[in-house]
Amino acid sequence: MKKSSGAAPAISGFPPGCDAIIALGTNMGDRVLNIERAIEILGRAGDIDVVSRSRLYRTAPWGVIDQDWFVNACVGVRTTLSPHELLGRCQAVENEMGRVRTRHWGPRIIDVDILAMGASCINLPDLVVPHPLIAERSFVLVPLRDIAPNIALDGQSIDELLKAVGGDDVVPLDHR
Numbered sequence: 001m002k003k004s005s006g007a008a009p010a011i012s013g014f015p016p017g018c019d020a021i022i023a024l025g026t027n028m029g030d031r032v033l034n035i036e037r038a039i040e041i042l043g044r045a046g047d048i049d050v051v052s053r054s055r056l057y058r059t060a061p062w063g064v065i066d067q068d069w070f071v072n073a074c075v076g077v078r079t080t081l082s083p084h085e086l087l088g089r090c091q092a093v094e095n096e097m098g099r100v101r102t103r104h105w106g107p108r109i110i111d112v113d114i115l116a117m118g119a120s121c122i123n124l125p126d127l128v129v130p131h132p133l134i135a136e137r138s139f140v141l142v143p144l145r146d147i148a149p150n151i152a153l154d155g156q157s158i159d160e161l162l163k164a165v166g167g168d169d170v171v172p173l174d175h176r
Contacts, residue, residue, distance in 0.1 A: 008121050011130045013150035018051055018076035020086060021115045021148060023140050028109045031071035032056060038110050039075060041093045052076035054146035059139035060169035067107045071173060074143040083117055087127050090114060115144065135161045142170040
C-alpha cells in the first residue's frame with residue numbers, strides 16, 4: 001500500500017450540478033440499511049440535496065484487514081453548507097447512528113467522509129479536501145466513477161488510478 005503524504009490532491013472534472021461528493025461505508029449490522037439511513041439523515045435538515053448516487057458495493061477491508069467486509073457508496077450533493085459545516089454534518093450523522101471510534105480503520109456502523117467540494121483544495125488540521133487517500137482506495141474509486149466518471153486527481157483519471165491499486169475486491173452488491 002502506497003503511503004499518502006496527507007496533502008490534498010488537485011482535482012478536475014468535477015460533475016456539474018454537484019457541490020460536494022461524499023463517501024459512505026459500513027461493515028456492521030444491516031449494511032445496506034446503514035447506508036440508506038445515513039443518506040436520509042444527511043438530507044434531513046433540507047440544506048443537503050442528494051443529486052446522484054452510486055451503486056452499493058461489497059468491498060474488502062482496507063488498512064486493518066482482520067474485520068468483516070464493507071458496503072461502500074458515494075453520493076453527489078448540492079449544499080449551501082461551508083466545508084466545515086458539511087464536515088460537522090457528516091460527523092453528526094456518524095454520531096446519531098452510534099459510531100464508536102475504538103480502532104483506527106476498524107469496524108464501524110457508518111463512516112461518512114467528504115471526498116471533494118468542487119475544485120476546492122483545503123489543507124487544515126481537521127479537514128483535508130479532496131480526501132488525501134482517494135487515489136489509494138479502490139472502495140472509493142469504483143463508486144466515485146459511478147457518479148463522477150470524469151474526475152481526475154493530480155491529472156490521473158479514475159481508470160488510471162484503479163489500474164494502480166486494483167479493483168477486483170469491489171463488487172456491485174447486486175452482483176452474485
